[in-house]
Amino acid sequence: MNRKSLISIMDYSKEDIFKILDLAEEFQNNPKQRLLENFVIASLFFEPSTRTRLSFESAIQKLGGKVVGFSEAANSSVAKGESLKDTILTVSNYSDLIIMRHPIEGSARYASEISSTPIINAGDGANQHPTQCLLDLYSIRKTQGSLENLNIFLVGDLKYGRTVHSLLMAMSDFNPSFNFVSPQQLRLPQEYKDFLNEKEIEYYEHDKLDENIKYADIIYVTRVQKERFSDPVEYEKVKNAYVLKNKMLEETKDNLRILHPLPRVNEIDIDVDANPKAYYFKQAENGVYVRMALICHILGVK
């Protein structure tokens, strides 16, 4: 693997993570720094995206860098049958860094093994989404003052939700308690439970989103990932399993913040948006600062 690539959040030490979060804070306070004027960065999105792609591109442009790439495979030579290997070998000649989202789990790791330039995994299937994880950590630290000893409720599609997988792995270094709320069909995969068991992290599984949320510091809600279901009937059965409504937040802690990687479908009612505990749009904004910091860290300009 190219040693600077970010494929899984586990590629980074606690020290790396804190460096990026601190740098992100610096960019939030002073975003006008032309640090990427000599760099071309490729943005290869084989799957749809709004926040990840646009916040990366915004981060690069704010820092004076250039972006090349495509936002759907149909606009590239993949449509003519070109392999991922050939695409990466070609684009690594045109750029200093490749940001890639791809539907196949492990595709980003593979790309990092053949690329001469670093790869940032912008989401590989249901596997990992490490840059979302960094901005989630940034948002949690910013709202709670610390990452330590938090009671975190992860709600929704815990099977296919890659942001949840990255987040629970990263938070496991900070003595959390986890509450996993999901339908039986969308339970957290066993490999992640094994990971938590090995690290002796406390967790509970629930079918219902109920009054237990009054103990939460963070409620992290996820969309049911329609695109990962092979059977549409199965999706229909669980698509509206949970809807967080404003009334449900009455007894919750003052420091509670509601996070969601977005896009939202129905799982957070729009009546929550005006509640000061709703943080998901600010969370998306934080993505720009965190991605500025990550790119500068990888390219060694900060």
Ligand code: CP
């Ligand atoms: N959070 C996230 O990955 O959003 P997009 O799919 O819009 O990039």
